[in-house]
Amino acid sequence: MPSIRQNPQADALPDFRNLGVTARVLIVVNLLAAAAALLAERDWAKTLAVFVGNAALFEPPLVASLIVLYAAAPRLVRMPYWLGSALVIVLVVALAAGTHALFGEFVAASLLRALVLAGVTAAVVLTYLRLHMKAHSPALAEARLQALQARIRPHFLFNSLNAVLGLIRRDPRRAEQTLEDLSDLFRALMSDGRSLVRLAEEIALIERYAAIEQLRLGERLRMSWELDNAPMDAMLPPLVLQPLVENAIYHGVEPGTGIGDVLVRIERRGDRVLAAIENPWHAAGAGGRAGNHMALDNIRERLMLFFDDEARLESRVEGARYRVEIEIPYRSRA
Amino acid sequence: MNELRIFIADDEPLARGRLKELLADIRGELASAVVGEAAGGLEVIDRLPGSGAQVLLLDIQMPGMGGIELARHVCTLENAPAIIFVTAHDRHAVEAFELNALDYLMKPVRAERLASALKKVLAAVPAAGRERIEQLERAATGAREFFSVAERNRIVLVPVGEVLFLKAELKYVTLRTKAGEHLIEEPLVAIEREFAERFVRVHRNCLVARAAIRGFERAADSGEEEPHWNVVLEGLAERLPVSRRQWPALKSVLPEAKE
Numbered sequence: 303m304p305s306i307r308q309n310p311q312a313d314a315l316p317d318f319r320n321l322g323v324t325a326r327v328l329i330v331v332n333l334l335a336a337a338a339a340l341l342a343e344r345d346w347a348k349t350l351a352v353f354v355g356n357a358a359l360f361e362p363p364l365v366a367s368l369i370v371l372y373a374a375a376p377r378l379v380r381m382p383y384w385l386g387s388a389l390v391i392v393l394v395v396a397l398a399a400g401t402h403a404l405f406g407e408f409v410a411a412s413l414l415r416a417l418v419l420a421g422v423t424a425a426v427v428l429t430y431l432r433l434h435m436k437a438h439s440p441a442l443a444e445a446r447l448q449a450l451q452a453r454i455r456p457h458f459l460f461n462s463l464n465a466v467l468g469l470i471r472r473d474p475r476r477a478e479q480t481l482e483d484l485s486d487l488f489r490a491l492m493s494d495g496r497s498l499v500r501l502a503e504e505i506a507l508i509e510r511y512a513a514i515e516q517l518r519l520g521e522r523l524r525m526s527w528e529l530d531n532a533p534m535d536a537m538l539p540p541l542v543l544q545p546l547v548e549n550a551i552y553h554g555v556e557p558g559t560g561i562g563d564v565l566v567r568i569e570r571r572g573d574r575v576l577a578a579i580e581n582p583w584h585a586a587g588a589g590g591r592a593g594n595h596m597a598l599d600n601i602r603e604r605l606m607l608f609f610d611d612e613a614r615l616e617s618r619v620e621g622a623r624y625r626v627e628i629e630i631p632y633r634s635r636a
Numbered sequence: 637m638n639e640l641r642i643f644i645a646d647d648e649p650l651a652r653g654r655l656k657e658l659l660a661d662i663r664g665e666l667a668s669a670v671v672g673e674a675a676g677g678l679e680v681i682d683r684l685p686g687s688g689a690q691v692l693l694l695d696i697q698m699p700g701m702g703g704i705e706l707a708r709h710v711c712t713l714e715n716a717p718a719i720i721f722v723t724a725h726d727r728h729a730v731e732a733f734e735l736n737a738l739d740y741l742m743k744p745v746r747a748e749r750l751a752s753a754l755k756k757v758l759a760a761v762p763a764a765g766r767e768r769i770e771q772l773e774r775a776a777t778g779a780r781e782f783f784s785v786a787e788r789n790r791i792v793l794v795p796v797g798e799v800l801f802l803k804a805e806l807k808y809v810t811l812r813t814k815a816g817e818h819l820i821e822e823p824l825v826a827i828e829r830e831f832a833e834r835f836v837r838v839h840r841n842c843l844v845a846r847a848a849i850r851g852f853e854r855a856a857d858s859g860e861e862e863p864h865w866n867v868v869l870e871g872l873a874e875r876l877p878v879s880r881r882q883w884p885a886l887k888s889v890l891p892e893a894k895e
């Protein structure tokens with residue numbers, strides 16, 4: 303699968319029904335016009351006159367555009383960004399042509415100039431609004447992160463509790479340990495996911511998770527860990543690795559009756575951290591157990607919210623093995 | 637001592653252990669003995685028939701064979717045990733159980749719930765084999781992978797993929813594979829419905845595996861007006877007659893049908 307590309311927040315068109323957006327558009331266009339007037343005319347007295355004169359050129363299409371965009375807002379918001387922006391520019395230019403026809407005689411400007419100015423202004427305003435959204439989207443990103451919070455599979459929860467109950471009389475100490483591990487796991491799952499954690503913590507979590515699964519599955523699960531070169535102080539979003547291990551066991555080991563090998567390898571390569579998780583691939587069972595794609599998309603989106611284009615998540619089948627690879631920039635706690 | 641003979645099927649050893657502990661706990665209310673255990677579908681098929689079990693506690697999430705298909709095969713036994721399904725969390729399964737009045741328990745199981753489920757089994761009049769199988773058919777989410785033939789003390793599984801044709805005779809249906817023949821007690825129409833993609837009808841009493849069709853030939857005793865056709869199957873010398881009524885439908889369905 304391709305590496306992370308889209309930024310879901312800034313890729314939406316501005317909401318033209320939003321008062322803030324309308325106000326910004328009005329202010330920016332008028333400021334641009336004011337700047338143009340200042341550049342054109344050296345005499346302060348005449349600058350205002352130039353501005354007012356130009357206003358006759360741009361205010362009508364501006365107001366008309368805002369009205370039309372207000373009406374078209376619901377439909378625009380559903381379009382892909384580039385298509386929507388192109389449509390907005392076309393709309394503005396069309397309206398400029400329309401108003402020029404109506405008010406043109408009051409302004410000393412050719413139709414072509416008016417259209418070009420309208421188009422350029424529209425493009426500039428859209429760019430400004432996009433940058434504005436990008437700069438102010440952390441609040442949205444935080445909300446999104448919370449929504450993407452990893453969730454535990456009920457199947458795992460109830461089977462683990464059942465395993466603890468099965469152990470509690472025969473081996474109370476191990477039952478205790480398992481409940482403590484479960485408790486750590488839930489604590490991590492309930493964290494708000496907005497701050498990064500150290501790799502050492504995430505590794506501790508997946509080791510505990512694997513221990514619980516080992517208890518349930520016994521010999522059917524064989525974990526291999528290659529963590530010698532793992533940079534323990536690397537920072538990453540929480541619960542990126544645990545769901546991958548969970549999937550590896552759920553899709554790779556549980557459907558089989560024999561031994562399933564799950565490999566977890568984490569290493570540092572220069573300024574990148576690479577993690578790979580491998581499990582047996584069951585082609586026939588792949589349809590029966592749904593949910594793998596959603597988990598990967600969830601992780602991909604969280605990585606992207608933190609690292610933008612610098613993180614990569616890929617999955618592929620290699621013969622009888624399924625492999626997920628994650629690559630993130632190496633950032634230790636500053 | 638009138639102990640209820642119970643067979644436990646669950647892929648997790650701790651889960652099986654827990655059920656055994658609970659059964660010991662409720663001994664006062666209900667005497668029971670565990671007559672066998674299995675960790676997977678095929679083990680159940682292997683071990684259950686000879687065990688004399690009256691109740692099967694069946695985890696539906698075992699690897700290998702799905703719980704409901706397994707239950708169908710178990711029901712073909714002459715003295716088939718009552719089945720209580722066990723699930724950790726499966727909304728679809730639970731819906732299917734509720735809709736079809738199939739007994740089930742949720743993991744982790746409580747001693748009281750286990751006791752009342754078992755008592756229910758003791759009190760209930762066991763439903764006739766065919767009726768139970770129909771309930772399970774309705775609860776199933778997909779076609780079976782095996783047909784099962786119950787012999788005196790064992791269940792023989794015949795992979796659906798190996799069946800070349802099915803012929804109905806009186807109450808029974810003969811399954812023919814490359815290796816041999818088996819007799820099962822199921823209506824041909826139900827099989828046709830369940831395996832609509834896999835088997836096609838060539839005659840009122842005969843279904844044929846589409847994948848096994850090599851072609852068609854004119855029957856030796858054909859008259860000139862309307863020829864009789866036979867279907868030729870992979871690896872089989874025997875030719876099966878295609879009924880005149882089925883021939884038009886067959887021709888349109890199968891591209892390799894030749895004149």
